[in-house]
Amino acid sequence: MPEYDHTAARSVSEADFLRLFREEAGALLSLPDHPNIARFVTFDAGARPKPILVMELIEGIRCDKLLDARGLTSRTAVALLDGILAGLEAMHAVGVGHLDIKPTNVILRGGREPVLVDFGLAGRHIRPGCATGCYGAPEIWGVVPPGVTATPLTADIYSFGCLAYEILTGRTLFDAPTEVALITAHVTHDGLPAPVKRLADDPRTADIAAFMYACLRHSPRDRATASSLREMLLRITGQLADLRWPLPLDDGRAVRHHGVSPRKSRTGNS
Structure with a gap:
């Protein structure tokens, strides 16, 4: 669990931080026993x-070590994505979001089965600003369209879209020289x-x-669910299997990780 930090907490008092911790830790008790979710003990x-x-x-x-070692094929990338979605699907079914989906928070058990770990930010409420820059949804940074209610579930889907892009291409979605520039890229794209x-x-x-677009829509209410994304992924599995990994991109960018490091660029936990 990260220590209380007044900068990351964005004006949340230590007392409120502890209250939120109790509430959200209690929400973890509702998580199901699932092969793609690390078991909550206490x-x-x-x-x-x-x-x-x-x-x-x-x-x-x-997962980040696997990507750095270029240890995927198109087929294993699909299995990895589906396992992550299965874990999110199970969490979202009980109304709990992970809120820190990124490569370092996915471990392949035995080198094969993806498991979501590190639930330090998980719960039923969004804490503004508590996320990792490379993967934080616009609403995490306080940008929400008028009349739209942001939820941890839709924020997870956006973060998954960023992670899916990285898993399939070997590159982070955005390059940026600073944390501020990186967050700006997330909150200003269409x-x-x-x-x-x-x-x-x-x-x-x-x-x-199209699969990624279903995750990365700017408005939370326009994003797909984990269940519908698993269905979409199943439909494009054959297409992905026919392509080499990582997917070819003629944009002149170096493969992972360029610009701000996703393992250092963060305002939440590590």
């Missing part, structure tokens, strides 16, 4: 010097970021771009 809000969450230890390889548009313009990857 929490202690009174622990010192900071409150703690105790989760199942998952032994395996982290739902079809330029990197995804390049995929959409190529007949070989147009359906894959």
Whole structure:
């Protein structure tokens, strides 16, 4: 569990931080026993010097290490994406969002089965600003269209879209020299970021771009659910299997990780 930090908490008092911790840790008790979710063991809000969450230890390889080692094929990338979605589907079924979906929070148990880990931000409420820059939805940074209610579930879907792009291409969705520039890219695009548009313009990857577009819509209410994304993924599995990994992108960018490091660029937990 991250320590209380007044900068990351964005004016939330320590007392409110502890109250939110108790509420959200309690929400984790509702998580189902699922192969793609690390098992929640217990929490202690009174622990010192900071409150703690105790989760199942998952032994395996982290997704970011797998990407760095270029250890995927198109087929294994599909299996990885489906497993992540299955975990989100199970969490969302009980109204709980993960709120920190990124490569370092996915571990492949035994090198094969993806498991969502690190539930330090998980719960039924969004804490503005508590996210990792490369993967945070616009609403995490306080940008929500008028009349739209942001939820942890739709924020997860956006973060998954960023992660899906990275898993399939080996590159983060946006390059940026600073955290501020990175967040600006997320909150100002029209739902079809330029990197995804390049995929959409190529007949070989147009359906894959549509899959990502369903995640990355600017308005939370326009995004797909984890269940519908699994159905979409099933329909494009054959197309993905016929392509080499990582997907070809003629944009002159180096493969992972360029610009702000997703493992250092964060305002939430590590």
